[in-house]
Structure formats: structure tokens, C-alpha cells
Amino acid sequence: MSKKWSVGAVAVLAALTLAACGNSKSASSTSSSKPTLPLTYSSKKSAIKGGTLKVAEVNTAAFKGIWDNALTTNAEDADMMQFGNEGLFATDKNFKIVKGGAANLTLNQKSKTATIKINPKVKWSDGKPLVAQDVAYAYKVLANKGTASQYYTGSIANIKGIAAYHAGKAKDISGVQIKNKRTVVIHFKVMKPGMKTSGNGYFWENAEPYHYIKNVSFKKLASSDQIRKHPLFYGPYKLSKEVSGESVKWVPNTYYYKGTPKLKEIDVQVVSPDSIAAALKAHKYDVTYGLGSSTYAKVKNVSGYTMTGKKALAYDYLGFNLGKYDAKTGKNVMNKNAKMANPSLRKAIAYAMNIDAVEKKFSYGLGSRMTTLIPSAFSKYQDKSAKGFPLNLKKANALLNKAGYKKGKDGYRTDPNGKKLTIHLAEMQGNSNTQAIVKNYIQQWKKIGLRVTLTNGRFLDMNNFYEKVQANSSDVDMFEAAWSLSSEPSPMDLYSENAPFNMGRFVSKENTKLLNDIDSQKAFNTSYRVNAFKKWQDYMNKEAAYVPEIEVVQSYAVNNRVKNWSLSNASKDFNWAKVQVTSNSLSK
């Protein structure tokens, strides 16, 4: 299913995505006894002809209904339009772009180009064929200042001539060349190994129906009827009706290039997290999106349903305030005298955290402790031999003793200069679990003699939190935050010297070297890249630059009348056209 961009934004401690940031779906807390939820489900009974699939989008926020990949920025819209919104390229289970999608991709390292060849069978839902112009126009939608798209980034600016177009200095993008009716060639300044993977951000993986929207000005595009009311898709289903903010009806796109979809209709409805458990018990929906882990615990045994799940492309981490971001040079600058600059202190803090116990108690078996800064959803690149920071108070104490943090009479340690040490922890508002978990960690740190207090003495609102953390405010020494990731695993955007989102401002020559190696030309060789990833993960753990905390399995309830349901990352094997039901009423 759709995974071309990192939906979601910043969740924290996963569980907290209530109203504050309704756009993150990694919601759930977490445990060490990982349940093995299946990735797929298919009823054994024979399918009926047609049928209506009922989908619940569990959310407190209404979706926005911006039916365009380049213009929408919220996860709800992506969930609601996945039935018609198909990416250009097919992927395997490691998110690698493979042949067999709406278009095929060929990279050429020598000529620094990507050639996109469109499958001639692909048609928009109005019957017009998908052509090169549609692929090329998407870059204009993305880069034109009129659309104010957030997807115009430094990575996409690696395409030749796109910066000039963005600045209004050129009428066309010189690096996006239409070769013939169904072929587009993209010219890059530099080739990156990440280009082999979907979600890389170096080129766009969607098309825009040029014939349909060419007369709409870029500025008005996001609010136009062509995008909001009657959008075109080339995926299996097309939008037939929308009740603003609450539900959407999809009907088959009879022109779909992989064969006519089997269902008669797909109804998607926004359902409140307060009532989804009751709704499933009453058998109102076939499939749920955005089920939180506390709801998972309530519904996992409801008759008629099978729980499926997949590892979320997201994680929670603990960061340390180590410096500042210099906006002028665009670089992070580390302060050697920062309170948290001593790696022994950071490691001790990490070893004192009883993450496994917390996960066991609060995640209903869906979460687990992360051992490196690469989540295990990237099974190929994650270092499976890494141990991370398992609970070890003895080690933590020894580290602090050795580094000169002496214990005073009150049981708290002073800094190596003998001054009182108080560490300010910035925390985002969450649910009741978040409060219990944070209190628990503060107690753990007390056990090794560290005095940790909350910044401002309370949990911060999401906006307030990020304003403080991003500005490296002096009342923040460490912070707990989270990331939702795209399917290309390069950590460059989050941890490099030039990354504004490296909010701890950890910088070192070694880090820069290791990161550059991951994205180097040599890393086009996959095994070389895997090795480079391993080295970087080891280094980051050695420095305890950030403490990887938790990753979760996102759960999805599926009714037993559903056939051919899959959560696989391999879009080459799955599309919504294959999904069927085996009876007219839901299984009880």
C-alpha cells in the first residue's frame, strides 16, 4: 500500500497522538514478547461477485480531502485515498523499486539519469492514457511556488534546472525531459544509492493528470474542483462520493491496467477512537486503519476478526541538547561544554532506562525496545547484532563514577566540577500512560543518582515542545521525541551535520564520514551499503548520541469475510483490485 512518503509527523512516545497531532499513526505504546501478527489475511471461503468493503479510519481529526500527493500533508488523506492512489513504481518487500508497476524505472549511474517508462496499458479513471506529460507536470506542481508544496526539498533540487524553475527564472525544468509519449528522462546533478528505493525524495513517484488540470493555475490547484471534488486516479478505484470530513465512497476504475477491481464499492468512514471497539463488536467494519494499541487490547479477541499487523516505519528516541543550529551556515554546531556533552553521562542515562519492562506493561505486546537508530522494519539495513542499551544499573553507576560524577550526601550526583547537576527533560503531552512512563524513568535515573526534572515542570504542548527543542533552549537538556520515516532508510536527513532535524546537534567528523559513506557512489553496491549502515549504527550507539527507545507493530483488524488482504510492503504483489469479500454481511 501507499508508502511513498513519510506520512505522519512527529509522534512522541508513540501513544500520544490524540488530538494534538492527529497526523501520526504510529500511535501505540509497546513489549518484549512481540506478538507475531500475520501480514496477510485471506478468507478460505469462495468470494461473491461485487460486495461492499467497509473501512474504518480511526481518528480524532477529520480528513482534509486534498486528493493530490504533492499538495496534501496529512496521513488521513493518504489513508482515505489509497484505494485509487497508486504510486508509479512497484516495490519488493524491502521497498526496492522493481519492474511491473504503472511505470518502470532505470537508473544510469554514468549518465546520471533516471528513465521512467510508462506502461502503455495505464489509464486515468476518465479513460485517458497516462502519458509522459503527466509524469513531467508533477515536477512543476511540486516546484512551482504557487502551489506552496512542502515536497519541494533539497533532495528534489538535485534535479538539474528545478531550482531555476522554483525561483521563477526558467519556464521549464531543464532536467525533466520528455523523450517520447511514454518516456521521461530525469537528469540529476549527483546520483545517490537511495534512488533504488521507494520514498527516497530524489524524484517524485506520482503523476498529475495534465490534460485535466493544465488550465488551473498553480495557486488555485489545491482548492480546485479538479483536485477536491472530482479527482482523477489511475489506481484500482475512483472516488465517487465524499461527505466532507466524514466519509468517502470508492467505485471501481474500469480502466485499471491490472484488471477490473472485484468489489462493487469501498466505503471509508472516519470513526472515533472512543467508539471503534464497540463498532467492531457490532461488526460494522471490515478493515481498520489507525488502531491504537490500547484499542488493540480491547478488540484483539472480538469474534469474526483476525488481527494483522506490520512493523511501523517509526520510532521513539531520547535526544540530548548538545549544541545549536547555525542558520547562516546551515550547519549544526556542537558545544563541547554542554551539560550532556559527556558520552558516559549519556550512556549511563540510557542504561538506567527499563524500556523492556515499560513495554511489557504498556504496549499490549505490540512494542519493543529498539537497539539501534534504524528500525527493524528495514530488516536488511538494521544491525541485528546490536544490543542497544538494555537495563544495567551497575554499568550506569560505574560509567558515572569513572567520569567523575560524584554522589553527594543527598544521594544525587554532582557534575565533574563539583557543581549541582539537574537535568531538564522536555516531554510532550500524551495520554495517562505517557505520564506514568516518564515518572518511571525519572525514578530510574534517581536510582543512579541523577536529578531529572521536567522542563517547565510539566508536559509541553506539541508546538511548544518543538519550538523549544528546535531552538535548543537552555531549559532543555534532553527530550523524548519520535519520527515517522519514509521507506528509504538513509539517516542523512535526521542525523547529519547539515540536518536541521538533528535536533540534538550531535556532530563529529566520524559521524559525517560514516553518513557520507552510506550515500556514497560505492554504496550503489547493496552489500557495501549494508556494511556502511552497520558501521554507522555501531558508532551512534558507542557515542550514545541519541538513545533509540521503542518501535511498534501497527495493528489492523480484518473481518473474516475479507479475501486477499495484505499489508506487505511489496506493492508488486498486492493492490486493492485483488481484495474481495465472501458474503454480503460481515462475519460474526
Place this chain on the structure above:
Amino acid sequence: MWKTILRRIIIMIPQIIILSLLVFILAKFMPGDPFTGSITPQTDASQLHALKVQAGLYDPWYTQYAHWVVNMFHGNFGTSYQFKESVMTVIGGRAINTLWLSLFTVILTYLIAIPLGLLAGRYEDTNLDRGIMFFNYVTYAIPLFVFLVLGLWLFGYVLGWFPSGGSVSLSASGAFGNILSRLYHMILPGVLTALLSTTSTVQYLRSEIVDQKHQDMVATARAKGVPERKVFSRHILRNSLLPIAAFMGYSITGLLGGSVFVEQIFTYPGMGQLFLNSISNRDFSVITALVMIYGILALFGTLLSDIIMSIVDPRIRIK
């Protein structure tokens, strides 16, 4: 009276100006901005900066304020950052939903509360009165969201009598079908909310009637031999309605307020939910527009209440 109303409306102008200043400045004081919530690892900080510049978020506040006021006079409240549509379109869609539901609820509330209050007052200290008072205590004690979830679970899911959420069915077609579907969707949230909102009206009405029953003029009327029915409808009822009339104006303008609880539990996209989400997403243009609308409505609500009072009680003259 028309003169007075006109004068009151003129006084509102400086009030609205002060309100707009407060609203705007306070909104800008909030930490964060509309883009904070949509940061992903792929987001480009420099592009975000450029977008903020483009949106004028770095201009001094008085420039932004002036811009906002000028646009407002042209009926343009700006573009919503999260919806990427004009604020009036976004609010318009929600306002209609909320208006329907609130109107339905308010009418139901009065339909339930007024007879109950009248009966309780008239038959003071009987079992009927005690029954009504018991009902009143119960509805006063139950938190709205508990009642809503319970009602939804029982009537929406277990019995399946009513739809479990939304404002209109996806399969509704035609104007008539749409209206029927909307009504059907409003019954459960409307009735549940109305039941819990009756408390104050019942209580006020009852105590006023009990009060009036012991007035000299009622005793006089009775002594003159006026039939009990007439005493009740002419002498007692009209006076007892005063406190209710005092709230009527607010009720009418409050129709657009919306309730976060109802909207959240019934996934009914209305003004309350929009307001809350706009605040957490720092959608400045929507926040300021909504607060302005609420503020102006509140001002008119006061005026309307005064006017209604003077109609109900000729002794009151607004000046």
C-alpha cells in the same frame, strides 16, 4: 426601542475592534506555527522557512494585522493552512452541520424542559414533582461524554436503531433523501444532548413558578374568583418565563458553537472539532476567524436577549 438597538449596535464597533486586536495578538503569541505539525524527516527546513516567508508569518504583527483586517472587509478571512481552502469554505461546511444539530437539540431541549418545569412547579411536592426532580439530579450528575458513549453503544451498536456516526449517509441520494438521512443521523446525538441540557431550564422554571404562586397578585386573582387554569396561564406562567427568556438570545447565537464531545464521539464534523483541531495545528486563519465570529455572535446574543426580555416583560425597557 429602534433607537436603542441602533445605539447598541454602534457601541459594538469599538468592542469588535478591540476583540479583533486581542484575538490576533493572542493567536500570534502561541508557540509554534501551522507547519510544525507536518514536519517529517523528508521535510526541508529551508523550504519550510520559504513557505513561512511566503505566508507572511515573519512580517511584524501590525503588518499582518492590517493585512488581515483589510482582507476581512472584503469578506476574505484568508486561506486555511491545513485545509488549503478559503476559510469561509471550511467554516461554511462545518457551520451548516453544527447549525442543524444545535437547532434540533435546542428545540428538543425546550420541548422537554418547559413542560417538565411547569408540571413540577404546578404540582409542587407531589410524587410527580419528586420524580421530575430526580430526573433532574440524574441528568445533572452524568457527564455528557459518558452519556453519549453509553447511548451510542446501546442505540447505535447493540440495538442498531440509529446510525453510529457521521452527519449523512454515503448512500443517501436526492435532496429529499439527504434531508431524511441528515435527520436520522441527528436523532441520537440530538436527543442524548437535549436530555442532559434540560437541567437548568427545568430548575429555573420550577422555582420561578413556586415563587410566583405565593405572590400577592396571585392570591388577589384567586380571591376574585379567577379560575385556577387562568391564574396559572395568565398570572404565573408569563412571569416565570423571564429567566428562560434571558437565556434565549444566547441560545440562538450559541447555535454555532458546536460541542466537541458530540462531534468527536459521533464523528460529526462541526465547529467545535474544527476549532480544537485548528488550535492544535496552529491554523491561524481559521482560529482568528472563528473567535471573531463567536465574539460577534456573543455581542448580538446579549442584545437579542435584552430584546426578548422586553417583549416578554413590558416593564423592562432597554435603554
